[in-house]
Amino acid sequence: MTLLYTDPLFLRHETGRHPERPERLRAVTARLAKSGAASQCVQGGYQPLTENEVLALHAPAMVRLARRTAEQGGGYLDPDSPVSPESYTVALAAAGACASAVDAVMWGKDRNALCLVRPPGHHATPTHSMGFCLFNNIALAAQRARQMHGLKRILIVDWDVHHGNGTQDIFYADPEVQFFSVHRYGRGFYPGSGAADETGTGAGLGRTLNLPLRFGISRKEYLAAFAAGLEKAADAIKPELILLSAGFDAHAADPIGSLGLEVEDFAEMTRLVLDAARTHAGGRLVSCLEGGYDLEALALSVEAHLRELLV
Ligand SMILES: [Zn+2]
Numbered sequence: 232m233t234l235l236y237t238d239p240l241f242l243r244h245e246t247g248r249h250p251e252r253p254e255r256l257r258a259v260t261a262r263l264a265k266s267g268a269a270s271q272c273v274q275g276g277y278q279p280l281t282e283n284e285v286l287a288l289h290a291p292a293m294v295r296l297a298r299r300t301a302e303q304g305g306g307y308l309d310p311d312s313p314v315s316p317e318s319y320t321v322a323l324a325a326a327g328a329c330a331s332a333v334d335a336v337m338w339g340k341d342r343n344a345l346c347l348v349r350p351p352g353h354h355a356t357p358t359h360s361m362g363f364c365l366f367n368n369i370a371l372a373a374q375r376a377r378q379m380h381g382l383k384r385i386l387i388v389d390w391d392v393h394h395g396n397g398t399q400d401i402f403y404a405d406p407e408v409q410f411f412s413v414h415r416y417g418r419g420f421y422p423g424s425g426a427a428d429e430t431g432t433g434a435g436l437g438r439t440l441n442l443p444l445r446f447g448i449s450r451k452e453y454l455a456a457f458a459a460g461l462e463k464a465a466d467a468i469k470p471e472l473i474l475l476s477a478g479f480d481a482h483a484a485d486p487i488g489s490l491g492l493e494v495e496d497f498a499e500m501t502r503l504v505l506d507a508a509r510t511h512a513g514g515r516l517v518s519c520l521e522g523g524y525d526l527e528a529l530a531l532s533v534e535a536h537l538r539e540l541l542v
Contacts, residue, residue: 233540234335234344235263235272236328241349244322245315250487250524251349251363259347259520262530268537273341277331279323284330285366287374288401290358297322297365308360322350322365329368330375332517333472337380342514343505343540345477347533351521353395353476354422362393362422368519369476370401373408376472383407386470386511388461388504389414391478391521392488394425394441398476404435411464413457415481415490416443440464446489450496453481458503465507473508473516479523479532487524497532501539516540 237260242253263269285294300306301319308314325348332344352369354362369387376382387402389395389412402408414425431439442460444453465473479497480488508516518540523529 232273232341233537234275234332234341235269236275236277236332236344236346236348238324238328240321240324241347243315243317244350246313249313251351251522254526255523255529256347256349258526258530259533262534263537266534268534268541271541275328275332275335275344277328279327280330280371282323285323285326285371288357288370289355289366293358293360297360308365311362312360312364314365318350318365325350326352326366326368326371329372329517329519333372333375334379336515336517337376337472343508343516344518345537345540346517346519348520351478352519353389353391353398353521354393355397356400361397364397367397367401369474370398372474372517372519377407382471384468384471385409385474386411386465386468387474387476388464389476390457390481390500391476392481392485392490393421393478393522395476396422396424399424399429399439402435403431403439404433406434406438409438409440409464409468409470411440411442411460413442413444413460415446415488417445420446437467440467444490448490450491450493453490453492454496454499457500461503461507465511470512471515472512473504475504475516475518476521477518477536478521479529482523482525482528482532484525484528485523488522494528494531494535498535498539501536505539
């Protein structure tokens with residue numbers, strides 16, 4: 232069975248007129264309910280992270296700024312990243328759901344999980360909330376896998392259309408986490424990092440694999456490049472667990488990203504990641520929602536992703 236983590240609390244990060252808005256999750260949960268996909272999952276329970284757990288990866292000043300800005304009624308952590316009064320609470324909950332999903336797939340009988348959380352996380356660096364992200368959910372999930380479960384070989388796959396710069400920064404010198412990011416790159420596309428020659432440093436040298444792709448690439452080329460990169464990354468670390476930063480903003484209809492992908496491409500990529508999880512990690516895979524800003528494309532793509540996880 233697949234574990235599904237959702238909570239109406241995740242709607243209470245209120246961002247106003249902003250692409251990363253509560254309606255995203257409403258559209259996804261409505262679609263999964265209507266199609267029956269949600270009812271085939273086990274609903275996962277979770278604990279929010281504590282501030283101390285977040286401080287394992289993020290600077291005290293960054294965490295304090297997020298908390299105080301929310302407490303003071305809201306504001307901006309960077310020009311792209313608004314917070315509302317409950318955003319700090321929601322961010323701890325979102326990261327907690329991802330970490331609890333790791334606990335569940337490590338301890339329980341269910342092998343994979345989908346965490347439908349917001350705010351997203353992969354742009355949050357060790358020292359800054361940015362790019363719609365408060366805290367780095369996927370990195371905090373990886374931290375849980377190490378701290379609680381003693382894992383030494385973790386693969387983070389990031390297929391959000393944007394480079395996961397925060398995740399890269401957090402683990403850049405870390406030999407225990409292999410980071411593989413496929414993303415649109417060039418001509419000033421956000422956030423600007425993620426070149427192929429960014430490969431890690433020190434003990435983490437070779438543990439970062441970036442696959443920067445140009446706008447206009449064909450779906451076939453994209454999928455072939457993704458498959459080859461994934462195999463290389465998985466073979467490099469032979470992961471005990473795979474974590475997936477699942478953004479759906481590479482979809483052709485996405486107003487922010489778009490690399491021309493269609494819903495069925497996310498199904499195909501899910502199959503590839505699942506294959507890697509079965510080969511190396513006993514099928515253990517935790518998928519966490521990142522971006523995706525066209526409501527219909529997002530809802531349909533998440534459904535296609537979930538249907539593959541259910542197989
Ligand atoms: Zn994105």
